[in-house]
């Protein structure tokens with residue numbers, strides 16, 4: 001189980017992944033455009049080739065603001 | 068992915084620049100590009116007194132952080148729009164940030180001036196929220212920076228804000244606004260403060276990463292009235308284009324700046340009139356702000372709070 005924290009969207013959602021997967025694939029699974037987000041895994045900002053596995057804390061931060 | 072400069076693990080991949088960078092190299096990359104913008108467009112000179120308009124979001128707090136780091140010792144201005152809950156939560160972020168950078172913060176509140184929040188004021192003016200909000204913000208930022216004699220007013224507008232509004236102006240051919248957008252708007256003595264946008268060429272994603280890596284505690288929450296705003300639709304569409312063709316947004320905006328230069332050289336400024344009460348540019352005898360204070364029987368002078376964390 002990986003914990004996904006998306007401030008104000010799917011706050012605190014948990015997701016089961018069968019095998020480790022890349023951030024790029026995770027965003028795709030969630031139908032999120034990588035241009036609109038930055039991703040923090042276990043408190044470290046990572047690029048989208050980073051692999052997440054069960055027990056990781058993933059924070060997906062939306063960067064778009066209303067203006 | 069590795070940092071292109073030092074081979075350490077990269078923190079961010081910047082497809083528009085065809086590079087990936089570690090934390091340290093990314094922070095200096097952003098700071099270098101802001102420095103270049105400041106120099107190229109003559110945004111600031113040494114010793115300029117600066118007022119930064121802050122909302123508590125990533126852009127304005129990062130801007131305050133970066134200008135402080137560059138040694139400009141800017142003061143902050145927070146405009147309390149009187150939006151239930153949201154305004155208090157963002158003010159809290161701004162206050163704790165001001166304490167951290169040991170700066171002076173000015174807080175002006177629409178409810179204290181008019182007895183009404185932005186929602187009610189928009190109704191009185193029969194205008195959409197975002198348009199009324201923009202009018203009040205621009206007016207108050209300008210008036211307070213002139214009253215405090217802080218000659219340069221800096222805002223956190225970023226590449227995505229500019230590109231989405233450019234797209235909106237083009238889609239509807241709003242020619243009256245099209246060529247008014249710029250990195251810098253010069254001071255007009257007695258009427259308008261100099262306005263600068265040091266993040267004009269920095270994307271939202273870059274600023275969010277910069278804020279995170281600098282440990283800036285900003286508000287993630289969006290203004291409740293911005294939901295469904297056209298800007299968000301344009302941003303979404305532009306992000307999809309950017310995802311397919313990285314660098315498009317930057318090219319679009321740089322192309323605009325290039326054409327703006329040519330456009331400006333061939334054009335005279337039209338006649339402008341000024342408010343007879345406060346000297347702010349206006350269409351009629353009085354500006355929107357002053358006619359509203361008259362209508363609601365509110366005095367011309369209003370108070371705002373000072374929080375001085377600089378000592």
Ligand SMILES: [Zn+2]
Pocket residue numbers: 070071072073074075088089090091092
């Ligand atoms: Zn590096």
